[in-house]
Amino acid sequence: LESMVCGAVSRSISQTLVHPANVMKVILQSDKTASARSLMQRHNLQRLTQGAGAQLVLSLPQGAVNFAVLEATRKVLGDLARKTKLLPNGDKTKAANDVVTACLDFVSSAASTVCCLVVTGPITVIGDNIMIGNYNNLLAAVSGIAAQGGIEGFYAGWRPQLAAKVPSYAVTWMFFQRLKEIHNAVFDRSLSNTENLAIGSLASGATVCILMPLDTIKTKVVTQAARQGASAAAAPYLGIHDAAVRIIQEEGPAALYRGLSPRLASVVPFVALQFAVYEAMKKHILEHADAASTSKKDSSR
Secondary structure, eight states: OHHHHHHHHHHHHHHHHTHHHHHHHHHHHHOTTOOHHHHTSGGGGGGGGTTHHHHHHHHHHHHHHHHHHHHHHHHHHHHHHHHTTSSOSSOTTSHHHHHHHHHHHHHHHHHHHHHHHHHHHHHHHHHHHHHTTSOSSHHHHHHHHHHHHHHHHTTTTHHHHHHHHHHHHHHHHHHHHHHHHHHHHHHSSOOOHHHHHHHHHHHHHHHHHHHHHHHHHHHHHHHHHHHTTOOGGGOSOOSHHHHHHHHHHHHOGGGGGTTHHHHHHHHHHHHHHHHHHHHHHHHHHHHHHHHHHHHHHHHHO
């Protein structure tokens, strides 16, 4: 339960705070005529806050599902690895244990992302379409997408979302956990909130630079139908491979990194804030639970 609550709150806070940068990233990826300079002009500033309210609400179930499944899967896989002697109890500094632990973190995050996308995939479609101006608000987006593509319209670009988000979230979480272990080994203490922010920034920044092309392809496939006034079935990009080939042919390889700066500006603080808030809330809840348990034991004596 604490994972769901901490995940929902941390996701909602971080997603809302970085919303303007994320809007700019989505616009730059989906509209090749847009520029960061023009979007920063005063008359366009309101556009960068479009969909913030919807994002605040819609990010709650995303965070809850993601972290609840992540923690549960990690615990099950960890117990299984110890039972099968794949991860023996004892010295955790061994290279073999480090590799196994990293793999468990990667698989756990990947599994939680897949489950999260099944539930919240439509949220990304709705949010991206609001951010680029296809629809003005949540109600208009839901009705418009449903009218154009029915239920399938809410899962437009689901495969590119899967291809972009699963490795992105999994690699980021794996990097974050490894950096935490390195810190704890060097300083022999748990991280402070500021240190969680810094480590989250490093982990997310590295992942964004590695996986930016997949995110660009995902955004173009997800937003193309409504942007061009066509149904999802008549959309020009036929899939991940077709989109990648056509983007390179029509716009050049650099187009795959279009929007990298706002992407870093949105993802790095988003992930850093999310991880820091999540870790801080979880630590507070666990400490409060331990204190309550100790007090109950003392009073029963």
